[in-house]
Amino acid sequence: xxxxxxxxxxxxxxxxxxxxxxxxxxxxxxxxxxxxxxxxxxxxxxxxxxxxxxxxxxxxxxxxxxxxxxxxxxxxxxxxxxxxxxxxxxxxxxxxxxxxxxxxxxxxxxxxxxxxxxxxxxxxxxxxxxxxxxxxxxxxxxxxxxxxxxxxxxxxxxxxxxxxxxxxxxxxxxxxxxxxxxxxxxxxxxxxxxxxxxxxxxxxxxxxxxxxxxxxxxxxxxxxxxxxxxxxxxxxxxxxxxxxxxxxxxxxxxxxxxxxxxxxxxxxxxxxxxxxxxxxxxxxxxxxxxxxxxxxxxxxxxxxxxxxxxxxxxxxxxxxxxxxxxxxxxxxxxxxxxxxxxxxxxxxxxxxxxxxxxxxxxxxxxxxxxxxxxxxxxxxxxxxxxxxxxxxxxxxxxxxxxxxxxxxxxxxxxxxxxxxxx
Numbered sequence: 001x002x003x004x005x006x007x008x009x010x011x012x013x014x015x016x017x018x019x020x021x022x023x024x025x026x027x028x029x030x031x032x033x034x035x036x037x038x039x040x041x042x043x044x045x046x047x048x049x050x051x052x053x054x055x056x057x058x059x060x061x062x063x064x065x066x067x068x069x070x071x072x073x074x075x076x077x078x079x080x081x082x083x084x085x086x087x088x089x090x091x092x093x094x095x096x097x098x099x100x101x102x103x104x105x106x107x108x109x110x111x112x113x114x115x116x117x118x119x120x121x122x123x124x125x126x127x128x129x130x131x132x133x134x135x136x137x138x139x140x141x142x143x144x145x146x147x148x149x150x151x152x153x154x155x156x157x158x159x160x161x162x163x164x165x166x167x168x169x170x171x172x173x174x175x176x177x178x179x180x181x182x183x184x185x186x187x188x189x190x191x192x193x194x195x196x197x198x199x200x201x202x203x204x205x206x207x208x209x210x211x212x213x214x215x216x217x218x219x220x221x222x223x224x225x226x227x228x229x230x231x232x233x234x235x236x237x238x239x240x241x242x243x244x245x246x247x248x249x250x251x252x253x254x255x256x257x258x259x260x261x262x263x264x265x266x267x268x269x270x271x272x273x274x275x276x277x278x279x280x281x282x283x284x285x286x287x288x289x290x291x292x293x294x295x296x297x298x299x300x301x302x303x304x305x306x307x308x309x310x311x312x313x314x315x316x317x318x319x320x321x322x323x324x325x326x327x328x329x330x331x332x333x334x335x336x337x338x339x340x341x342x343x344x345x346x347x348x349x350x351x352x353x354x355x356x357x358x359x360x361x362x363x364x365x366x367x368x369x370x371x372x373x374x375x376x377x378x379x380x381x382x383x384x385x386x387x388x389x390x391x392x393x394x395x396x397x398x399x400x401x402x403x404x405x406x407x408x409x410x411x412x413x414x415x416x417x418x419x420x421x422x
Contacts (some may be wrong), residue, residue, distance in 0.1 A: 003069045008076035012250040021193055022086030028064055049101070071097075071251075099145030102135050108148075109134060114169075121159055124168040130175050141366050149244070149262045150182075157181045183268040187241040198236055205230045206245065206330060207273035210260050218266060220259045222251065249287040306377070310396075313373070317366045324359030371397045371404070387418055 006012075010018060023034065027034040041060065044051055052060070070090075080090050100108060109131060109378070114123045126134075134154055138146045158170055165173060190206075193199040205226060226232050237258065240246040247261040258370050260266065331352020374397035381390035391414045398407045 001067045001069065003071070005071045006250075007070040008079060009250045011076070011079045011082065012254065018082060019086070022083040025068070026086040028066055029068070033060060052089070073109060077189075083332055099147055100151065101145065102139060102142075105135060105138060105146040105151055106131055108151060113155075113159075121162045123135040124162050124167065124170060126170045127172070128172045133172045133175050134178070144278050145366055147262065147264070150264050153179060153243075155235075157185070178269075182264055182269060186245065186265055186268040186272055189245050192243065193236070193239070198232075199231050201232050202236060202240060203272070203276060205232055206240075206260065207276065210258070211266055211269050211273075213270055213273070216270065218260045218263060220249075220257050221255055223255045262391075268283055296327050310373075313370060317363075318372060320366055324356075324363050327359045328356045367400050370400045371407075374400070387414065387421075390414060391418065394417050 010021065042053075046055075070080065074096065077091075077094070083090050110126055114125060116123055135146070136142070138150055138154065154175075158175065160369055161174060161176075162168065162170070174326045190199060190203060205221075209221055209226070211217070211229060212219050221229075223234075223237065226237065237246070237248070241248050241258075245265070246258050248256045248258055251257055260269065318395050331349075334352045335349045374393045378390045378393035378397070381387070381393060389412065394407060394414065398404070398411060401407070
């Protein structure tokens with residue numbers, strides 16, 4: 001017996017290859033011995049007559065007792081007609097593999113669990129109530145037939161429970177929540193992808209590309225679309241198919257299309273997507289808060305640097321004022337000494353007055369420069385809307401030069417504005 005599974009993939013090959021297989025099938029099904037093989041045998045037997053016994057030669061001439069099973073998707077069944085020129089009866093006997101009935105599903109759940117052999121667990125048994133719980137979920141209360149994919153995942157979770165717990169009699173409580181089983185199945189299979197970048201790419205493909213959230217149904221994508229839009233390698237696609245999360249279908253124009261392996265996974269996938277987006281949103285908000293705090297810290301550092309610079313400027317201005325006062329004192333002493341010595345006193349007085357004027361001019365220039373610096377900072381704070389800092393700079397300028405009416409008016413106006421806001 002020859003069994004060809006997923007036979008629809010044959011028709012993705014060149015037509016010449018398809019017809020070559022058809023001829024080979026015809027040879028083994030319709031002839032005792034293909035003519036080309038008969039000629040080869042004759043050549044060998046002429047050279048070595050003793051090569052075959054009479055019984056072996058008779059067996060060679062006998063028709064092969066052979067059966068062939070082609071497993072093919074029902075929507076690809078018509079493709080078999082391409083082989084009918086070589087195998088006319090290829091569509092004569094057809095069997096449809098349908099969903100399981102409750103009785104068939106009960107047998108598929110219960111009997112393998114009780115088999116001895118080199119399996120992951122020793123034999124175990126289901127309580128009748130546990131089987132009823134599983135079948136009620138798989139049939140949606142008897143309203144639909146049972147898909148083997150759903151049954152496989154549910155039984156796999158039970159076997160894993162047996163391996164963990166050593167409990168060999170399964171009761172309803174041991175079955176757990178089947179919905180949770182399917183959700184965990186998706187999460188567990190995704191977690192097997194250890195590379196974080198590959199795992200995120202796989203999740204984006206499945207959760208955003210292969211499920212239409214609005215209608216909660218599966219979508220199909222070509223392998224080229226997947227490579228270009230999600231950056232997923234052929235190796236990762238193969239692993240996703242191996243875990244039964246995705247199903248690959250050959251395309252008659254070449255390549256493959258991919259879709260979620262079963263409708264049962266749509267809800268767990270959408271729930272996982274919601275959790276992922278929520279986690280990504282929290283991470284983005286945390287990053288934004290971190291950046292905001294860093295910017296505030298930098299602004300505070302700059303403000304402290306500016307205050308320190310202002311203190312240094314005030315200290316320099318104070319030193320210059322002290323120097324000026326000392327120079328003035330020296331000039332006074334010189335003028336007193338000049339009274340006692342008329343000619344020298346007059347010259348000394350002139351020098352002292354000149355020095356005093358220079359000091360006063362220097363002091364005035366320093367005051368003006370300091371006031372200008374404060375006004376520049378006030379204007380900057382005004383542009384950025386920091387009215388409190390603007391008022392602070394204006395008051396500092398007014399402390400340096402209290403005679404300026406424009407400063408007094410501006411301070412009053414700003415104080416009035418801030419009081420109105422408060």
